[in-house]
């Protein structure tokens with residue numbers, strides 16, 4: 001019988017130490033032991049937070065952040081993980097346009113959110129990273145989504161998120177789309193400042209909220225024009 005608690009601790013430590021081989025090997029092992037994939041992401045996130053702290057203290061450098069990102073990405077793309085996120089809904093729940101705002105190239109949290117939405121049966125148009133307000137606007141006009149989701153891991157993205165929402169207002173589109181913003185640093189004050197409808201510091205909380213919005217809108221989670 002394997003000691004799962006010890007395995008989980010070791011996994012966070014391996015990520016912190018940027019030990020690629022052992023992180024991936026152990027991630028596979030804990031999945032085989034039946035750990036919830038969402039919980040595995042939380043463990044990986046804990047390791048990333050420690051990496052971030054080491055970077056803050058100047059013990060780690062940008063190359064170390066890159067390495068941490070690569071390790072997380074490989075775990076996210078393990079077969080067991082992609083199987084877990086594969087959609088089980090045969091009807092389209094709703095349509096979402098999403099992306100990381102201009103000035104920010106972090107995409108792991110955004111991608112986790114996307115996988116969760118896809119698993120819920122959303123039709124997702126992911127615009128990628130470093131997306132300008134003009135591109136967001138163009139795609140809202142083009143796709144007429146139910147929801148616009150903005151990611152911005154850097155604290156400096158708050159102003160850009162506000163500008164995206166302002167662009168929607170100027171184009172008279174704000175009332176036609178719900179806006180959710182997501183990142184660790186977001187707060188109620190930031191939400192108010194930006195003018196979005198909701199914020200989440202956790203992708204799974206955000207994805208659940210989007211599903212609730214759709215259920216409230218049409219009672220069945222299926223949009224008429226999808």
Ligand code: B12
Pocket residue numbers: 045048049050051052053055056062065066068069070072103104105106107108109110112113149150151152153154155156180181182183184185199200201202203204205206207
């Ligand atoms: C890996 C990493 C990188 C990688 C990113 C690789 C990639 N493909 O994403 C690279 C090397 C590119 C990078 C670059 C930089 N980084 Co960096 N990076 C990190 C690190 C270590 C982990 C980020 C991560 O992937 N975490 C795991 C994922 C799952 O977490 P997440 O993205 O935050 O997502 C969670 C939530 O935010 C939320 N979420 C995210 N998006 C969305 C969207 C929606 C709609 C919802 C609902 C939820 C949601 O859900 C997720 C959890 O469930 C963090 C440290 C940390 N504490 O996070 C620093 C960190 C974010 N980086 C930081 C910095 C400073 C930088 C650089 C400026 C460094 C530099 N000098 O160049 C550049 C910025 C480049 C740019 N223009 O964007 C700082 C930011 C500080 C700040 N105050 O803004 C951090 C916090 C490190 C630190 N402590 O200093 N980085």
